[in-house]
Amino acid sequence: MPEHDHNPYNPIPMHIMRAYYESNDHSLKSFELSFDNHKDSEAFFKKFNPGQFCQLSIFGKGEAPFGVASAAWEGEFVRFTVQKLGTFTQQIHQLKAGDPIGMRGPLGNGFPIGDWKGNNLVIIGGGCAFSSLYALTKHIQEPNIRPNFAEIIVVYGTRNSGLCMYKNDIQSWYQRKDMQIHQAIDIPEEGWGHHVGYVPDVVKDVAPSPKNAVAVVCGPPIMTKFTLPVLVELGFSPETVFTSLEKRMKCGIGKCGRCNIGSKYICKDGPVFSLAELQSLPNDI
Amino acid sequence: MTYILKKKKINQVLKGWFKNYDVYAPQKVEDYSQFFRLTSADDLVLNEPHNTRFPPKALFLPQSESLLKYDRKINQLKEAIPTPKPRIIFGIRPCDAYAVTLLDTVFNTEEYSDPYWKTRRDATIIIGLGCSEPCQTCFCTTTGQGPFNPEGLDALMTELEDSYSIETFTEKGEKLFSDLLLASESQQRKAQEIQKKAVESMTPAFDTTNLKHNLDQIFDSDYWATISESCLGCGVCTFLCPTCFCFDIVDEVQRNERVRNWDTCMFRIYSQEASGHNPRPTRKERTRQRIMHKYSYWIDHIGEIGCTGCGRCVRFCPVGLDIRAMLRAANTFESETINA
Numbered sequence: 001m002p003e004h005d006h007n008p009y010n011p012i013p014m015h016i017m018r019a020y021y022e023s024n025d026h027s028l029k030s031f032e033l034s035f036d037n038h039k040d041s042e043a044f045f046k047k048f049n050p051g052q053f054c055q056l057s058i059f060g061k062g063e064a065p066f067g068v069a070s071a072a073w074e075g076e077f078v079r080f081t082v083q084k085l086g087t088f089t090q091q092i093h094q095l096k097a098g099d100p101i102g103m104r105g106p107l108g109n110g111f112p113i114g115d116w117k118g119n120n121l122v123i124i125g126g127g128c129a130f131s132s133l134y135a136l137t138k139h140i141q142e143p144n145i146r147p148n149f150a151e152i153i154v155v156y157g158t159r160n161s162g163l164c165m166y167k168n169d170i171q172s173w174y175q176r177k178d179m180q181i182h183q184a185i186d187i188p189e190e191g192w193g194h195h196v197g198y199v200p201d202v203v204k205d206v207a208p209s210p211k212n213a214v215a216v217v218c219g220p221p222i223m224t225k226f227t228l229p230v231l232v233e234l235g236f237s238p239e240t241v242f243t244s245l246e247k248r249m250k251c252g253i254g255k256c257g258r259c260n261i262g263s264k265y266i267c268k269d270g271p272v273f274s275l276a277e278l279q280s281l282p283n284d285i
Numbered sequence: 286m287t288y289i290l291k292k293k294k295i296n297q298v299l300k301g302w303f304k305n306y307d308v309y310a311p312q313k314v315e316d317y318s319q320f321f322r323l324t325s326a327d328d329l330v331l332n333e334p335h336n337t338r339f340p341p342k343a344l345f346l347p348q349s350e351s352l353l354k355y356d357r358k359i360n361q362l363k364e365a366i367p368t369p370k371p372r373i374i375f376g377i378r379p380c381d382a383y384a385v386t387l388l389d390t391v392f393n394t395e396e397y398s399d400p401y402w403k404t405r406r407d408a409t410i411i412i413g414l415g416c417s418e419p420c421q422t423c424f425c426t427t428t429g430q431g432p433f434n435p436e437g438l439d440a441l442m443t444e445l446e447d448s449y450s451i452e453t454f455t456e457k458g459e460k461l462f463s464d465l466l467l468a469s470e471s472q473q474r475k476a477q478e479i480q481k482k483a484v485e486s487m488t489p490a491f492d493t494t495n496l497k498h499n500l501d502q503i504f505d506s507d508y509w510a511t512i513s514e515s516c517l518g519c520g521v522c523t524f525l526c527p528t529c530f531c532f533d534i535v536d537e538v539q540r541n542e543r544v545r546n547w548d549t550c551m552f553r554i555y556s557q558e559a560s561g562h563n564p565r566p567t568r569k570e571r572t573r574q575r576i577m578h579k580y581s582y583w584i585d586h587i588g589e590i591g592c593t594g595c596g597r598c599v600r601f602c603p604v605g606l607d608i609r610a611m612l613r614a615a616n617t618f619e620s621e622t623i624n625a
Contacts (some may be wrong), residue, residue, distance in 0.1 A: 005401050006366065006400060007353075008398075008399075009352045009353065009534075009543075010353060010362060010364075011362070013360070013361075046332030059355040059356075059357050059360060059362070059536065059541075059543075060355070060357050060536050060538050060541070061536060062534075062535065062536050063534065064559075078460045085559045085560070086559045089559075093479060100360040102362075103593075183423065220560075221562065246558070247556070247558065247564070248555075248556055248557060248558050248559075250532070250533055250534045251532075251534065253396075253397040253530075254390055254394070254396075254397065255392060255397070255399060255530070256531060256532050256533070256534065256545075256548070257530060257532070257548070257550070258548070258550070258555055258556055260574075260578075260582065262566075262577075262581075262582060262585075263581070263582035263585035264585055268396075282501075282504045282505075283504070283505060283578075284564055284565070284570070284574075285564055
């Protein structure tokens with residue numbers, strides 16, 4: 001009997017099913033992981049909720065946390081989009097289809113989607129942090145889940161068009177009648193037919209109504225910092241604005257100590273917090 | 286029940302335990318004492334004036350331990366959960382035993398039980414030695430326990446003249462001592478007097494009444510810069526702390542092991558993120574994390590202070606920083622500013 005069921009530090013065995021670059025500069029690469037054991041897959045999807053993350057593990061190289069970028073209905077796999085930044089992510093980028101990899105998760109709370117039933121959703125993302133919001137958007141696009149929500153507005157900004165992830169899929173969202181998509185880049189480019197400017201300004205222009213709405217914001221800290229006040233100005237109450245936080249993490253299960261803000265552990269109590277919760281935490285971000 | 290163990294009979298009792306148990310007890314190392322597995326009853330030292338330098342938390346959370354072993358060729362892992370022989374920790378001080386119960390609330394949670402911690406914990410009987418003469422650096426009565434606090438102990442010894450009175454609290458503790466003679470009424474009274482005298486010898490080190498509130502209030506203040514000015518960031522206060530539990534996980538490539546090592550919030554790299562951002566870039570924020578964790582966040586988590594008043598951080602700080610003075614300053618910081 002595999003004992004990793006009982007040991008939260010043991011990665012479950014996975015294989016890379018598909019690996020492909022997301023960005024033109026090859027800094028962002030997506031990996032779709034399949035489960036070696038069906039039992040692990042069952043356990044994963046029983047617990048999985050968009051907004052959660054996993055620790056990816058390579059024996060001899062270590063572990064690092066990444067947000068899940070896929071929805072359960074897409075198939076029996078888990079997608080991660082990894083930005084090449086340090087030594088471990090360079091190792092991950094070298095992996096190709098057929099290579100083994102370990103995974104611990106799903107970890108963290110994920111988005112409180114159950115509480116959002118009947119609401120309009122305003123989904124605001126910037127840069128590679130959009131990956132968790134991609135999981136959320138994919139999740140609610142499922143035909144049986146979609147009726148649980150009213151209007152859906154997605155705002156997604158990147159520094160330039162080449163850094164935009166999930167390009168083909170997002171292109172198809174413009175044809176959908178059940179959602180609005182607003183893409184933005186920081187500086188003008190020839191042939192770009194969408195918004196130009198920083199995400200907070202784009203949100204100001206789009207001006208989503210706070211009525212019966214929930215806003216979800218994921219992006220680099222600077223984007224989040226300036227987007228939250230815009231939402232408050234638009235009339236969103238702190239209880240209806242959500243964001244996902246990142247911290248240096250090791251265990252992912254609230255034991256190794258390092259990812260706390262005040263008495264909350266980002267790995268266990270988060271990574272998703274409402275603005276109201278954030279406001280009650282000390283300034284240690 | 287309360288039993289009497291003659292000092293000259295200790296060796297015999299220990300030898301009896303050796304058959305069925307690994308016995309861990311303080312032994313002399315250079316100028317200090319430290320918990321090791323006893324191989325000879327003669328190595329036991331119970332009469333040290335100070336607590337052990339190295340905290341006995343290491344018997345449950347080793348400074349470095351293997352979480353798993355792996356074979357990279359076939360990409361398979363091998364469990365490394367320990368299978369300890371039944372163990373007795375003999376002569377632990379009440380502050381350190383209480384610390385183990387605090388750490389239970391971290392490692393033995395319903396959602397994620399830590400199997401390495403749990404197997405060691407389940408295999409262990411803990412026999413404490415109360416402190417008849419608390420040290421100058423001790424402040425366990427201030428943090429809410431005391432030199433004869435029974436929490437976390439299966440039995441507690443009180444030193445009498447030529448013997449120890451041993452009060453048992455659990456079945457496991459009872460089983461170890463039930464062959465001994467019961468303490469007489471006068472022996473029990475004598476032990477109680479010693480315990481009372483020890484408690485009375487300790488004066489409050491700081492006021493805990495509004496301490497958490499006061500600390501929360503000064504989170505963004507200059508207080509932290511002031512108290513951390515002379516800190517070297519060496520981390521000894523956290524390594525020797527019986528309730529500090531932070532760890533790092535790294536792969537030891539040559540040994541093919543994934544290992545966890547004690548880590549410390551006093552180091553810059555501890556919270557350094559891949560993006561380059563560090564939420565605690567200077568010693569000011571790191572000192573704040575250490576103090577706030579013990580005296581505010583623990584209270585949020587379980588309603589108890591996460592410090593047991595053992596005084597190791599006071600005794601071993603290379604620049605003489607004293608957490609008791611820091612907390613007294615925290616209690617008065619606001620009023621000083623207002624007066625200024």
